Amino acid sequence: EVQLVESGGGLVQPGGSLRLSCAASGFTFSTYAMTWVRQAPGKGLEWVSAIKNSGTMTSFADSVKGRFTISRDNAKNTVYLQMNSLKPEDTAVYYCNGQSWTGNDVWGQGTQVTVSS
Numbered sequence: 001e002v003q004l005v006e007s008g009g010g011l012v013q014p015g016g017s018l019r020l021s022c023a024a025s026g027f028t029f030s031t032y033a034m035t036w037v038r039q040a041p042g043k044g045l046e047w048v049s050a051i052k053n054s055g056t057m058t059s060f061a062d063s064v065k066g067r068f069t070i071s072r073d074n075a076k077n078t079v080y081l082q083m084n085s086l087k088p089e090d091t092a093v094y095y096c097n098g099q100s101w102t103g104n105d106v107w108g109q110g111t112q113v114t115v116s117s
Contacts, residue, residue: 002026002106004096009111012086016115020081022096022108029077030054032100036070036081038092038113048094049081064090086115 008020022034036048049060049070058070067086072079079096093110 004098004106004108006094006096006108006111009094009113011114011116013117014087014115016086017082017084018086018113020083020094020096020111020113022079022081024077024079024098024106027098027100027104027106029098030074032098032104032106034070034072034079035097035099036079036094037097038090038094039110040089040092043092045095046092051079083113086113088115091115 003025004022006020006022008018012018031053033053035050037045038048039045047061048064049068051058051070051072055072060068067084069082091114093112095110096108098106
């Protein structure tokens with residue numbers, strides 16, 4: 001079964017950190033570019049960060065640049081999102097997404113991140 005499973009979300013105070021993980025199974029993870037997107041309450045999907053299949057290139061939304069980092073371990077079929085200096089506006093459900101060069105598209109179920117004092 002093709003699957004992405006996110007974990008690591010939770011409640012954190014402003015200024016805190018969280019590390020999200022997204023574990024892949026059922027497909028050749030190393031051939032997929034991976035992306036994190038988020039959806040805040042009452043809003044649409046917002047692209048957050050992406051990483052190439054080799055891990056050599058990354059990109060970030062301006063809203064998270066300098067605070068978030070993305071990485072992947074192709075041996076563990078996992079992509080990570082390290083989130084530092086969290087703000088209340090980072091509160092959202094975070095989803096990971098995988099896309100192959102042939103157009104295959106895989107989504108996880110999401111993990112809730114709440115930034116609040």
